[in-house]
Amino acid sequence: xxxxxxxxAIAVPLLGGxxxxxxxxVHKGLRDLxxxxxxxxxxACVGVVAxxxxxxxxxxxxxxxxxxxxxxxxxxxxxxxxxxxxxxxAFMGIIAGFLALCAFPFALRLLPEEEGKSLALTLGxxxxxxxxxxxxxxxxxxxFVFLEVTSIAACALIGFRTWSSRAPEAAFKTMLLYxxxxxxxxxxxxxxxxxxxxxxxxxxxxxxxxxxVDRLALALFLAALLMKAAAAPVHFWAPDxxxxxxxxxxxxLVVNTQASLYGLWRVLFTLYGGLWDAGIGWLVVSLGLLxxxxxxFMALVQxxxxxxxxxxxxxxIGYMMLGVGVGLVTLAGRPDYGLVAVKxxxxxxxxxxxTVGLLFLCVGAVExxxxxxxxxxxxxxxxxxxxxxxxxxxxxxxxAGLPPLNGFASKILIYQGSFRLxxxxxxxAVLASILLLAVYARAFQGVFLGSRVxxxxxxxxxxxxxxGALAVALVVVGLVPGFFLEGVVAPAAEALxxxxxxxxxxxxxx
Amino acid sequence: xxxVVRTVARVLFPVAxxxxxxxxxHGHLTPGGGFQGGxxxxxxxxxxxxxxxxxxxxxxxxxxSALESLGGVxxxxxxxxxxxxxxxxxxxxxxxxxxxxxxxxxxNPGELNTAGTLPLMNWAVGFKVLAxxxxxxxxxxxxxxxxxx
Numbered sequence: 001x002x003x004x005x006x007x008x009a010i011a012v013p014l015l016g017g018x019x020x021x022x023x024x025x026v027h028k029g030l031r032d033l034x035x036x037x038x039x040x041x042x043x044a045c046v047g048v049v050a051x052x053x054x055x056x057x058x059x060x061x062x063x064x065x066x067x068x069x070x071x072x073x074x075x076x077x078x079x080x081x082x083x084x085x086x087x088x089x090a091f092m093g094i095i096a097g098f099l100a101l102c103a104f105p106f107a108l109r110l111l112p113e114e115e116g117k118s119l120a121l122t123l124g125x126x127x128x129x130x131x132x133x134x135x136x137x138x139x140x141x142x143x144f145v146f147l148e149v150t151s152i153a154a155c156a157l158i159g160f161r162t163w164s165s166r167a168p169e170a171a172f173k174t175m176l177l178y179x180x181x182x183x184x185x186x187x188x189x190x191x192x193x194x195x196x197x198x199x200x201x202x203x204x205x206x207x208x209x210x211x212x213v214d215r216l217a218l219a220l221f222l223a224a225l226l227m228k229a230a231a232a233p234v235h236f237w238a239p240d241x242x243x244x245x246x247x248x249x250x251x252x253l254v255v256n257t258q259a260s261l262y263g264l265w266r267v268l269f270t271l272y273g274g275l276w277d278a279g280i281g282w283l284v285v286s287l288g289l290l291x292x293x294x295x296x297f298m299a300l301v302q303x304x305x306x307x308x309x310x311x312x313x314x315x316x317i318g319y320m321m322l323g324v325g326v327g328l329v330t331l332a333g334r335p336d337y338g339l340v341a342v343k344x345x346x347x348x349x350x351x352x353x354x355t356v357g358l359l360f361l362c363v364g365a366v367e368x369x370x371x372x373x374x375x376x377x378x379x380x381x382x383x384x385x386x387x388x389x390x391x392x393x394x395x396x397x398x399x400a401g402l403p404p405l406n407g408f409a410s411k412i413l414i415y416q417g418s419f420r421l422x423x424x425x426x427x428x429a430v431l432a433s434i435l436l437l438a439v440y441a442r443a444f445q446g447v448f449l450g451s452r453v454x455x456x457x458x459x460x461x462x463x464x465x466x467x468g469a470l471a472v473a474l475v476v477v478g479l480v481p482g483f484f485l486e487g488v489v490a491p492a493a494e495a496l497x498x499x500x501x502x503x504x505x506x507x508x509x510x
Numbered sequence: 511x512x513x514v515v516r517t518v519a520r521v522l523f524p525v526a527x528x529x530x531x532x533x534x535x536h537g538h539l540t541p542g543g544g545f546q547g548g549x550x551x552x553x554x555x556x557x558x559x560x561x562x563x564x565x566x567x568x569x570x571x572x573x574x575s576a577l578e579s580l581g582g583v584x585x586x587x588x589x590x591x592x593x594x595x596x597x598x599x600x601x602x603x604x605x606x607x608x609x610x611x612x613x614x615x616x617x618n619p620g621e622l623n624t625a626g627t628l629p630l631m632n633w634a635v636g637f638k639v640l641a642x643x644x645x646x647x648x649x650x651x652x653x654x655x656x657x658x659x
Contacts, residue, residue, distance in 0.1 A: 004593060004596075004597060007596075007597040008597075011586055011589060011590065011597060014582075014586050015582075015583060015586040015587070015590075017582075018579050018582030018583045018586065019579065019583050020579075021575055021576070021578075021579045022576060022579045022580065022583070025572075025576065061596070061597075062596060063596055063597050063598045063599075064592070064596060064597075064598040064599050064600065065595070065596050065599065066595050066596070066599070067595065067596065068596045081598075
């Protein structure tokens with residue numbers, strides 16, 4: 001079975017999602033067990049894929065052929081759908097798998113039966129399948145299909161609390177942006193298909209000439225993916241969306257945003273890597289700076305804990321864009337500091353997933369305990385919920401980039417790399433970090449400090465288990481960053497930095 | 511609705527359903543397929559809902575939901591059938607059994623019993639779309655009544 005691991009990681013949650021409503025009719029406990037088993041299986045699959053890719057190189061899996069590695073039909077043309085998993089894809093797979101493992105036990109306890117728990121689990125599994133599809137696929141049209149799968153599942157999860165006034169509004173806003181993003185991407189794919197008659201990413205990348213149509217397609221891809229990755233100035237859907245979805249499902253939304261960012265790296269480094277243009281890199285860098293500063297300032301004025309954390313999450317997107325963007329600017333000369341910046345940006349994706357994930361789980365636990373997320377009503381929870389307070393403190397310090405936590409490890413690489421390109425970039429990034437520290441200090445003070453307040457609803461042990469897993473991961477990554485940097489981040493960053501030829505060769509041969 | 515609408519609906523309902531089935535059945539030979547056929551069949555359902563009172567179909571929401579899930583599960587399971595070779599590999603094509611006839615060469619009117627798992631996948635998608643769109647239309651028809659999520 002292990003030779004099919006990449007496709008099983010996508011197909012099993014798809015099957016699992018469709019089967020959830022059926023099992024719910026049989027027995028509710030059976031359904032919960034099934035959802036957990038599916039997520040565990042996905043975790044095992046992404047683990048197997050990652051180990052294989054990190055030790056033996058790119059893993060190509062062709063669907064529907066006689067043999068999984070038979071990429072070309074006669075005439076040297078890749079016609080079948082295929083998955084191409086390189087270091088970067090495998091890295092994203094690990095993030096998605098780990099966050100899903102933390103999110104689902106939490107969700108099983110958090111979601112009330114009468115609010116349509118089965119539907120939320122179905123949507124969650126479909127979202128997971130879509131995310132893994134986006135990061136593993138080696139086909140432009142399939143990337144679009146999975147983009148749409150995640151869009152639909154994510155919007156339904158955001159508007160899940162139909163009876164509240166804000167959730168449908170957030171879902172509508174998100175749906176508008178996601179559909180626009182999907183259509184832009186589709187139009188870009190259509191242009192490339194019209195010009196080269198192929199949808200295979202590696203094949204199109206090898207053929208790309210840099211004509212006007214190619215540039216138009218690149219603009220469409222950039223717009224589509226930046227929109228879905230919540231980069232400023234089209235970040236405004238994200239705080240609503242993150243705030244309104246059920247807390248545990250927000251973790252998947254965070255990974256979904258990162259998967260769009262992954263798509264952007266894939267398009268810029270692999271698809272268009274042959275036609276390098278520093279202007280695109282500068283565009284990514286400047287939008288990244290704008291995102292981190294705008295979101296940090298917006299976070300300062302929030303009074304809703306969910307939206308505050310969400311703005312913090314958006315500002316982290318800016319750091320990833322800055323790190324990888326510096327790499328894009330310097331891609332022609334490939335200096336060492338460019339790779340350092342890319343490593344920082346990629347490493348920050350992992351750290352962002354862990355810390356922001358933990359923060360959203362804390363928000364979920366606080367809302368569960370007190371029934372509100374309003375900072376003006378909360379306070380003094382540190383006495384009753386010391387574990388949640390500790391997790392929140394750890395995650396917010398990590399997000400602000402304080403040593404020895406994981407956020408520091410990746411941000412220092414981003415600072416180093418961007419400083420060599422221009423000291424102003426690093427200065428703005430540090431400034432945004434300081435702002436974020438102020439934001440989270442205020443949030444921590446507002447929620448957990450103050451005179452003792454009676455906790456209305458005990459936080460269940462499984463919440464603490466999910467949060468504990470993320471908190472431990474966060475501390476461990478912070479304490480031994482070198483291990484993770486060499487083990488998982490370096491292969492991913494290298495795959496972007498000079499993995500393009502290997503990627504093309506894995507599909508097209510020779 | 512008036513007796514004219516109801517009579518026409520009675521006549522058209524089986525015809526539309528049969529046409530939907532035809533489009534699904536011949537998905538691997540002619541334009542159309544699972545999605546299109548399912549949508550046609552769901553339009554038959556919409557016709558009944560408009561012509562008659564939706565209340566009679568109210569209890570069927572659970573059935574639609576189950577049918578939709580079954581369609582999805584069936585599709586993925588058909589993909590798993592190929593795991594001996596690769597996922598989605600068409601193991602039934604040319605195997606001689608169900609939909610397993612070899613495709614004749616040259617101009618021909620189209621051999622129905624070909625294409626292996628493709629027709630089965632069309633049926634799975636067709637049922638999923640029929641049930642999904644049916645449930646949506648039914649919910650719209652019932653909208654305004656009491657909400658039983």
